[in-house]
Amino acid sequence: MSVFSGMSRPMKAAGVALIGVAIIAAVIGGITALGGGDGSNEAGPSGTPTQPGTSSTSPSASSSASSPASTSSSASPSSPTPPSPSSPAPGQPTSAGPGQPGQPGQPGQPGGDQQASNKWVTVRVFNNSTIKGLADRAAEDFRGSGWNVNEVGNYSQGIIPTTTAFYRPGTDEEAAAKQLAQEFGIKAEPRFEGIQSASPGVIVIVTKEYQGAHKGS
Template sequence: MKAAGVVLVGVAIVAAVIGGISALSGGDGGNEAGPSGTSTQPGTSGGPSSPPATSSTATPPSTSTPASPTSPPPPTSPPPGQPTSPGPGQPGGDQQASNKWVTVRVYNNSLIEHLAARAADDFRHAGWNVTEVKGYPYGTIPATTAYYRPGTDEEAAAKALAQQFGFKAEPRFDGIKDASAGVIVIVTKDYGTNSPKGS
């Protein structure tokens, strides 16, 4: 029993010594782990000073991000300008091309068979919108003419067509004044004689 008591007392003493050593070494080790190469002095508060430095460095990235939203507005301005000019592509034929959507009806006022059909083919090959081809037996027209209703899109279209194919353009006369909308071209035997594109 005495031997057991001595052993227990010895173990308690050893445990107390080890506890004291670990407490002392733990305090020194905590100081050494804190600086970790920053400084050799254990009492300095180098650890707390480093976090503020990291927070200050984090602020510059946030200031750089607001600059990016300001750049997108400039590129949005060009698109609105483009849709305004979707029509013709070539500057020289802009006006003429913009008139070609107007319907054109071709009437034959000559004794030449299929003259209106031939003229209609010429007009179509040039991009004009020919919708009707037939004869015109109501009187004699002196020369091939494109007729239009003044003040409408027909006027510009008739003048452009007449200029392209070498004949004249005039307002509608009484006999065709009430006809359907569109340019009316009445061809006579002179069709194609003054036009480089007519045959």
């Protein structure tokens, strides 16, 4: 017996329509279920659910986006170039090399070091008076002040007016003789004819007026 038995024709038509609508709704629901719904539980490339608003790119992919070249280029400006050791810092004086002005202890330069250097010039002392041992006494005075006296004797080839330190012009003897003369209050002059060919060094000829205690500066 049919479910439509006992119903009028209009009611049968309405029942058929309702059944058709139900069938269509069921079909649409089944298609929707098979299609995965709204996609909120879809798996991303790594197999983990993709959350709304987050990137589906894996950490390894994002870290690989920074190339070594970009890293090195960004780090290089922060590494200052060290100054060259040979370049002096601004405002500091440069050191003078050997023999250049400004460095003490070089022969031929003024100052205390040069005066000490002059005292290494050979000095020979000769007595031109009748006072016995006068040359020895003068030599001791000179040595006591640091002078390099290596010979003491007598000079009997003439009469020297006053105690004098003789030198050869243009040599180290000149500066040494002038320093010695200033220190002991005696004269300093170029060598005269009678001693021109004598051995190198300052030649001091002392006379009777020499007083060792009367030293200069």
